Amino acid sequence: MKNLKWFVLAAVCILFAVSWFAKASGGDGVDNSVLDAFLVTLAAFLTLAIMSFLYQDNPYYKFAEHLFVGVSAAYWMCLGFWSTVVGNLFPRISEGLSNFFLVPYQPGPLNFFFAIPIILGILLLMRLSPKGGWLSRWPLAFIVGTTAGLNFVRYLRSDFVKQISSTFVPLVVDWQGFGHFFSNISLTAGGPLVMMLTNLVIFIGVFCGIVYFFFSKEHTGVFGKASRVGIWILMITFGASFGYTVMGRISLLVGRLTFLFTDWLGIIG
Amino acid sequence: MKRQIPLALVFVFGLFMIFQYFVPHEKSEWVYEFLLDWILVIGIFALALGIWSLYKVSVDKIRARKENWAYSYVTLFGLFVMILFGFTAPNGESWGLYAVFVTTAILTILMIIQTMVAKSQKGLYLGLAGLFLAASVVIAIFDGAWSFHFYTAEGLQNYWFRAFFDHILIPILSTMFSLLAFFIASAAYRAFRARNLLASLLLISALIVMLRFNPYLQPIMGDYMAKTSNWLMNVPNLAAQRAIVIGIGLGIVATALKVILGIERGYMGKG
Amino acid sequence: MRYVLRCVLVAALLICGTAYAQTEDMVEDTVMTAMAPAPATNVNAFDTDNDHGHSVTVTWDLSVDDGGGTGAVTGYEIHRWSPAEMVTLDSLRGLLSAVEAELPNVADSSAEANLRRDSLRLRYAALIATSVAVGDDLDTEMKARRAAVKEAFLAALDGLPAAHARYPENGNWQLLGKVAAGVSTYSDAGGKEPTASSFIPDYCGFHYKVHALTADETVYGETAPFGPVECYGQWFNTGRVPVLLAVLIFGALTIIFVSIARRGADLYVRPLAGIEAVDDAIGRATEMGRPILYVLGLGTAADVATIASFTILGRVAKRVAEYQTALIVPTYEPIVMTVAQEVVKSSYLDAGRPDDYKDDTVFFVTQSQFAYVAAVNGIMLRELPATCVYMGKFFAESLLLAETGALAGSIQIAGTDEIAQIPFFIVACDYTLIGEELYAASAYLGREPILLGSLKAQDYAKAAVVVFALAGLLASYASWGHVFTDLFKVTN
């Protein structure tokens, strides 16, 4: 078994080398530079390494996974540094730094306020010290407080007031008396009957759905029935949206395979 | 003291945020934007905290020789190389001694890690670290081909930074994402079984929608399939979405209020 | 004598002039009346309400030739009188940004760089009185220029109100925009930053006029100027009164029920299958001697979902401590990690097993979505947890996690408020808390009367939604219905 492992490793290395060489020497018709050949091969092998996870966990997946973790962390760190610290903070606090990093210095009378987030940030790092850990609650409190305040009004507006008003759909569409209604009753999508049914379904759906989300009342009797209907409608919805996403997901895989077949192997396209 | 001040902060800032929502005036707007900037800045420190934790977790793993400890070296390598690339760039066409610098710098870090994890001969590793550090510093000073700041209008300019992004980050990322294609299939196989009423509803509506999206089953099913699935998406879906949204919205509002009033303190680490 | 002569001469000239002018006028008139459409009437301009200022709304009554009449009107042009100072301001703005753009590359001594700087110097000289020594030390020179330009810019800014008050001397009409025929309102909204080219100053007396256009743009009906009108920011947004009411009502509800709960009335909460399952799951893990994986999702410590998840984590950790099972909590966000550590630590304390707590139970992975997933998936297949709990914010990774968990043969309990992800959890997990149930769960577990109280308040709010919706339905048939429905109209 152990030998097998080394054998596989050797095989992979040889394959890598071969593919690198092939691409570099333009074996696939396209003449890449040695460097590009290496990078493309690398990308291809990492792709395969991740896919090998589908069979089972293995050293190659572990390698890709750990590399990914490290590189991505660094990537976000650099991006954050250059966009926020350099782009956002230095221009406000120090002319020297902004000149060093080639960003226009924006002096302002109230820039000294930016000391506060810096201090809060340092307090956040106090988490690392065994003693001052409790200090790190201050920045946390600041963030949580502001976010809570924001959420409070935003959601009250968008999910409460707005939702109520958007439920104001007339159940009876352009009602012109029973005679008129029954005389031209039709099942076409635009017809009044269908429209009414639709609006009715929507209303009942919303109603039952909300009933399902009642927590402080036992779901028994009529109330229970309504909540049953509610969960049915939820399930239908979930099924539908699952079905919807299938297509998009497949195209993701197509994208990856196209990369392998085209950019790496160059056998299609 | 340890709890009161944070609670006070939460209350004050929460209240202000509610207040400013109703005050369109420039001044309140200004404070509002200022606060958002603050959150950004604090976020960077959080990021630093994260990098540190990642480093610590990996080093601990190596020191304790936990299973798969060796892979932590890969993580650390990726981390530090990428950071180096992210903070340096060539000034002109030539790279000068950049490669040497990167190597020495990485070796320095490696040696430092070794000194942290090693059981014996810490001194040796430390010495080596110092040596490599000195080397890299010397290069950094005397090699004019590259420098430490490279932020241009186009953004991060280091070729290798981009190369790592395009040929390591993106392939792995999108492959992880594309695994969904497989998992969506296995999940469907496993879960879409008419065990009970709810499961059957799930199954049926999913099937209808999938059939509607399959161009070559449509002729068989006829236009009916498309109509039904559209109806599904436009009518029950709308209703359910609205019900959920209202629920979630109120939940968020209530929690936010509890947080501001200091009733809900989960975020302060008291379960 | 000579004086008289001069007077006569002047008089004669005047007469000729006016006569000529009149003939001119007559010609003009005949032309105009022949083709010009009737102008728009009662132009009115006022500060746009409920905003931060820097915006004026212009309204007018349609020209009679718009639609009706000759029907010649194709649209309307809105003009604002802007004093010469506005132009100066614009050029100063341009220069300022140019100087600032140039500042960083003073080191650059290439030909084109020098060219740029020379052109800057010229523009500068054209605009600013105070000259700056053109020295070898570019840096100081540029800095001095920037300072001077900024000063001039601010001065020009201060001068604007006076300049507008001077109407109509030394200024000209500036075309703001066109609207199609039949439209009778235009919002002249600009940026609030003086450095933005779209900047519109507050507290300046603007004057507006409207042209009724025809196919031939030389022919139009022009209204009399309207003004002066100032724009300024408001201190209260009346458009959001409904939200304010909602805030008050909801806040009151919560406080009332919380205080009721404090007084110790026991409030019912319907059982949640997902949460009931947690305990059994932990028991199962203990029997199998396998760990429990708790994923807090991708949310920040400020996300409500994450806050709720902390409470649940506390409960789980307590049980885990009692059963002495292993717990794994990989986190995506450093702050979340630190909080989670405290939560777990304190739960171990509550369980009376503080020394069983290990610092590496809760650890940070990485702050990149798919790297996090990759790592957690790896953990699942290596540690084979008996139970996986996913509570919090989840995005595309939901199915990746849940399926890998199923692959590892663990019982899975999920809960999220990300509507798009709920279906995947429903499909792939054994128990799923749908949306609000996640929040309710934390109250249900905590069993703290206060939390239950606010849950009650939420339920009443939901009831209110239903009631209002019904009322709205009925109202939409009554003649006075709009009065009611308008209560819920949130403008801007």
Next chain:
Amino acid sequence: MVHNNVGVIITLLVIAGGLVWLLVRSFRGKEIDRRVIFLFIMVSVAAPLLATITFKFTATPIVEALYDKIEALPEGSTVLLSFDFDPAMAPEVQPMANVVTRHCLEKNIKIVFMCLWATGQGQLEITLDQVLRRDFAHKIDGVDYVNMGYKAGNEGVLNVIVTDFEKMFPTDVNTTPYGDIEILQGVNSCKDMDLIVSFGGGRPGIKEWILFVGDPTGVPSAGGVAAVVAPQLYPYYPRQLMGLLGGIKGAAEYESHFRERHPNHADMDTPAIIMMGPQTIAHIVIIAFIIIGNVLFFMNRRRGARS
């Protein structure tokens, strides 16, 4: 329906055979190992790519409408193409953008590119590389087409450009002043466009284009959107929305429709048509697995009932 081709037949046989075999096993109540499912998905996606299983497409009216519209536009008329999507949507939407752009260029129609999404710029660049710079190198920037880039402000942007394009886009991406761009002479607002096509379907997207631009100005508007949002847009067709490409399928229909009628583009790359093969087959496979799963379930239950 399927191009005659050995590889194709083999793949289809393999997949179909495998599924039948699994079905038979399932009647004996044998569960399927997850890896088998993965394998099937892999094959059903990879094989069509390798064997280039492509299906013939007949454009549905809603797609044909857009094609005919562009076909009917006289040379030198101006079309506005707005790229309002991000990499996540790209697999579905990029092909539409490419083929429509190609069609316009082929018909010597002037194109004004813009983005309501910041991420749209990157996608726009891709289209320019894959279509314009590759197959229409002779087209001149500023004369045959112009790239106005991205402007923040969502509906706000639309509200402005509906009356005054220059106010929102004083320059193009290369900071060429509006006045110096030949193609934009005589273009003051969206009213002067002959057609507006928005690719994306997120928010802001075609819906906003209809409400803020299409309806007020009466300029014919069309769109290319991800399959998921298409149903929400059908109600607008045909009055406010003169044509719509819904998902990969719509794109594929347009591609084949275009390729048939423009033989000089016979060898153009048709990502949508290519992607349609895997899509379709994988879909069928997944559905098949669902059916097998249920067969299994009922079999086991009956067995359980018997014993």
